[in-house]
Amino acid sequence: xxxxxxxxxxxxxxxxxxxxxxxxxxxxxxxxxxxxxxxxxxxxxxxxxxxxxxxxxxxxxxxxxxxxxxxxxxxxxxxxxxxxxxxxxxxxxxxxxxxxxxxxxxxxxxxxxxxxxxxxxxxxxxxxxxxxxxxxxxxxxxxxxxxxxxxxxxxxxxxxxxxxxxxxxxxxxxxxxxxxxxxxxxxxxxxxxxxxxxxxxxxxxxxxxxxxxxxxxxxxxxxxxxxxxxxxxxxxxxxxxxxxxxxxxxxxxxxxxxxxxxxxxxxxxxxxxxxxxxxxxxxxxxxxxxxxxxxxxxxxxxxxxxxxxxxxxxxxxxxxxxxxxxxxxxxxxxxxxxxxxxxx
Amino acid sequence: xxxxxxxxxxxxxxxxxxxxxxxxxxxxxxxxxxxxxxxxxxxxxxxxxxxxxxxxxxxxxxxxxxxxxxxxxxxxxxxxxxxxxxxxxxxxxxxxxxxxxxxxxxxxxxxxxxxxxxxxxxxxxxxxxxxxxxxxxxxxxxxxxxxxxxxxxxxxxxxxxxxxxxxxxxxxxxxxxxxxxxxxxxxxxxxxxxxxxxxxxxxxxxxxxxxxxxxxxxxxxxxxxxxxxxxxxxxxxxxxxxxxxxxxxxxxxxxxxxxxxxxxxxxxxxxxxxxxxxxxxxxxxxxxxxxxxxxxxxxxxxxxxx
Numbered sequence: 077x078x079x080x081x082x083x084x085x086x087x088x089x090x091x092x093x094x095x096x097x098x099x100x101x102x103x104x105x106x107x108x109x110x111x112x113x114x115x116x117x118x119x120x121x122x123x124x125x126x127x128x129x130x131x132x133x134x135x136x137x138x139x140x141x142x143x144x145x146x147x148x149x150x151x152x153x154x155x156x157x158x159x160x161x162x163x164x165x166x167x168x169x170x171x172x173x174x175x176x177x178x179x180x181x182x183x184x185x186x187x188x189x190x191x192x193x194x195x196x197x198x199x200x201x202x203x204x205x206x207x208x209x210x211x212x213x214x215x216x217x218x219x220x221x222x223x224x225x226x227x228x229x230x231x232x233x234x235x236x237x238x239x240x241x242x243x244x245x246x247x248x249x250x251x252x253x254x255x256x257x258x259x260x261x262x263x264x265x266x267x268x269x270x271x272x273x274x275x276x277x278x279x280x281x282x283x284x285x286x287x288x289x290x291x292x293x294x295x296x297x298x299x300x301x302x303x304x305x306x307x308x309x310x311x312x313x314x315x316x317x318x319x320x321x322x323x324x325x326x327x328x329x330x331x332x333x334x335x336x337x338x339x340x341x342x343x344x345x346x347x348x349x350x351x352x353x354x355x356x357x358x359x360x361x362x363x364x365x366x367x368x369x370x371x372x373x374x375x376x377x378x379x380x381x382x383x384x385x386x387x388x389x390x391x392x393x394x395x396x397x398x399x400x401x402x403x404x405x406x407x408x409x410x411x412x413x414x415x416x417x418x419x420x
Numbered sequence: 421x422x423x424x425x426x427x428x429x430x431x432x433x434x435x436x437x438x439x440x441x442x443x444x445x446x447x448x449x450x451x452x453x454x455x456x457x458x459x460x461x462x463x464x465x466x467x468x469x470x471x472x473x474x475x476x477x478x479x480x481x482x483x484x485x486x487x488x489x490x491x492x493x494x495x496x497x498x499x500x501x502x503x504x505x506x507x508x509x510x511x512x513x514x515x516x517x518x519x520x521x522x523x524x525x526x527x528x529x530x531x532x533x534x535x536x537x538x539x540x541x542x543x544x545x546x547x548x549x550x551x552x553x554x555x556x557x558x559x560x561x562x563x564x565x566x567x568x569x570x571x572x573x574x575x576x577x578x579x580x581x582x583x584x585x586x587x588x589x590x591x592x593x594x595x596x597x598x599x600x601x602x603x604x605x606x607x608x609x610x611x612x613x614x615x616x617x618x619x620x621x622x623x624x625x626x627x628x629x630x631x632x633x634x635x636x637x638x639x640x641x642x643x644x645x646x647x648x649x650x651x652x653x654x655x656x657x658x659x660x661x662x663x664x665x666x667x668x669x670x671x672x673x674x675x676x677x678x679x680x681x682x683x684x685x686x687x688x689x690x691x692x693x694x695x696x697x698x699x700x701x702x703x704x705x706x707x708x709x710x711x712x713x714x715x716x717x718x719x720x721x722x723x724x725x726x
Binding site: 157159161206207209210212213214216217218220221224225228231232339340343346350382383384385386387388389390392393396397400 | 455517518519534655701708
């Protein structure tokens, strides 16, 4: 009898193996790349000492916000395979929660952002428990309906100002410095989101999510509590979007349903993930940077926001038809992905 | 009593128009398994065709309905050839196709917004603001006049409801009694079997897509005078039309007609007793409830998994 092999050892070996599954590729990651990027981004505001770089700061800040939003959309849409076109509902919930706290108690949204995230995550969990019972296209339709319901409710909610929204107090800083607190706030949120996205992808939870996206019935029969796992993914992805909304509201100095609850924001999140590569860690970042640059160029050269919608739609059609794996996905498939982009 | 009849009349007239708006959507889904999120913007495109015809030549919106239908039919053919041919061939119910139609909707929204701006528009033929008062047709001072005396029927909505009954009736007859109608119904029931029986499934898909978008154009003619429209309005209609199609059972034409009348009457009651804002909400809440309780709808079969 092989009596020296007891149950405890078998369980240990299996736990090691499972841990190995999610961490095999972690050794030898080019960890310098994100650190260098973070350092550079953290140093950019120093340019303000010479003045006149407000536009650059705004652009970077906007990009970082969308990096965070796309990455957190990716947790639900990319890893789990549930495509939500109403994710900016949580953007609005975060904005309104922190915005109202700011309006009544004067606490900066940068401090209350995590709380706003928790509120958004709680709402996300509850909504997810209901809507995630639908699968595939039905879920997409329900997410659009969710956005419409939220729009009607916020438009008619007197307490938060209805469709006129509310104006928030401004920081008493010089124009030269006023963007900097928000800049660092978004830098922190973006870094946190991307790190969370990376850790989730390489965790057992992330494996569960990917199993669900492949085949939900098999995942369920393999012992994954799919309902709770999906709802948790929905909540996590709502958390970061809610945090972004909170800070973005104060940065704009007013919150109004027709800023936060428009479908273009959700469309941007989806398109960034598809452009960069759905379900990859680096994809949403690249997609966000590219799409924001495109938006800025098109607004600067052609103005009107309607042309912008047209452009977004055209890019989306082309990307879906001819480039469905996105930049990172396509490069990885051709084995040409540079190491500093390879975080999967 | 009079008020209930009034709400019923308004609800049914509007329900007829909703049925026409949703019929193209359900037809396309039936044959190609494409959930066409771009359908409502096509309705608005049809409404713009009518609007400019009305503004430039003074042509009556209901009479010029065939023009919008034919114009949008052609748009549908081009769109199918450019974008949806490969997706239709696989005829699978998939997320990517839904996203593709969403992207097309964004394109069309942006294009119409760029060309015509997002101001509210509408055609105003003489009957759009008229109404028929029931009291004119009831014996004066009788019991009926006492009950229904203040009931009125807005002629715009009445004509729109009648026009959509005519179009939907023609569509049903076409599907029931022509060879091409058989082919469409066969493809809806079982694509592979239809192909084995010698149906040119690709051609059927192409023409069905055209007919679906053409129906959207026809609906646009009616929209132009019973609602105010602007390009960005279609996002709201997506969820409304989806609730009708889902309640009727995806791909079931009769189902969608019943669902439209039913939900529209419910929404009219909600609107009267709780306020107009909540009548729109009825559709969205209904959509959630149906998807949760009975995802296959009233008349549908279970939808196959991806």
